[in-house]
Amino acid sequence: MDTVTYPDPRVAQLVRQHFVPLKVNVKQDPRLAEDYLVSWTPAVLVADEKGKVHYRCEGYFAPEPFMAQLSLGLGRYWLNRRQFAPARERFEEVAQRHAGSEAGAEALYWLGVVSYKESQDPALLRPSWQQLVQEYPNSAWARRAQVPAQNQ
Amino acid sequence: MTVRAEPIRWEASLQQAQARIAQEDKPILLDFSAAPL
Numbered sequence: 001m002d003t004v005t006y007p008d009p010r011v012a013q014l015v016r017q018h019f020v021p022l023k024v025n026v027k028q029d030p031r032l033a034e035d036y037l038v039s040w041t042p043a044v045l046v047a048d049e050k051g052k053v054h055y056r057c058e059g060y061f062a063p064e065p066f067m068a069q070l071s072l073g074l075g076r077y078w079l080n081r082r083q084f085a086p087a088r089e090r091f092e093e094v095a096q097r098h099a100g101s102e103a104g105a106e107a108l109y110w111l112g113v114v115s116y117k118e119s120q121d122p123a124l125l126r127p128s129w130q131q132l133v134q135e136y137p138n139s140a141w142a143r144r145a146q147v148p149a150q151n152q
Numbered sequence: 153m154t155v156r157a158e159p160i161r162w163e164a165s166l167q168q169a170q171a172r173i174a175q176e177d178k179p180i181l182l183d184f185s186a187a188p189l
Contacts (some may be wrong), residue, residue, distance in 0.1 A: 001185040006160055015160050019181035022169040023162040026184055032166065042185030047179075049173045070181070077179045127167060 008063035046073035068103035105139040116127040
């Protein structure tokens with residue numbers, strides 16, 4: 001991550017603009033790894049001021065897919081804080097920029113959730129979820145969006 | 153558009169990161185990639 005992904009100017013700009021970044025050396029600070037249930041590296045977590053984790057991704061990511069992960073993490077962070085406008089902005093950005101990838105599918109799933117949470121209208125889940133099922137029929141996220149009629 | 157190649161300013165401790173968070177409305181990005189387990 002330090003040799004390719006973080007030095008990428010697009011990644012660096014995204015991190016600088018949207019996060020307070022903390023580098024943890026798990027050998028020097030094993031307690032923090034324990035506290036955050038990190039048993040494998042690389043691991044990247046998005047957390048709030050109370051230490052609550054809103055998103056995590058494990059394994060190596062090249063710059064472009066890592067930017068998608070960061071944006072999904074931001075979207076989940078803002079969604080959990082009920083800040084729907086910035087959450088929507090992040091998910092829409094991933095859905096468009098990373099269309100065709102698993103991150104794009106995940107973004108459509110959460111876009112539906114944002115629309116529902118914002119409006120409290122279950123019908124507003126459907127546009128994004130229908131798009132998800134149509135465009136990503138083999139995605140794990142599409143399977144999660146295919147709610148049986150009796151549960152709707 | 154030209155993207156600036158300014159490096160990331162990593163905080164070295166959770167305390168430092170939390171102090172910055174008190175001033176900036178942003179989440180913490182914790183990177184545990186510094187050394188393999």
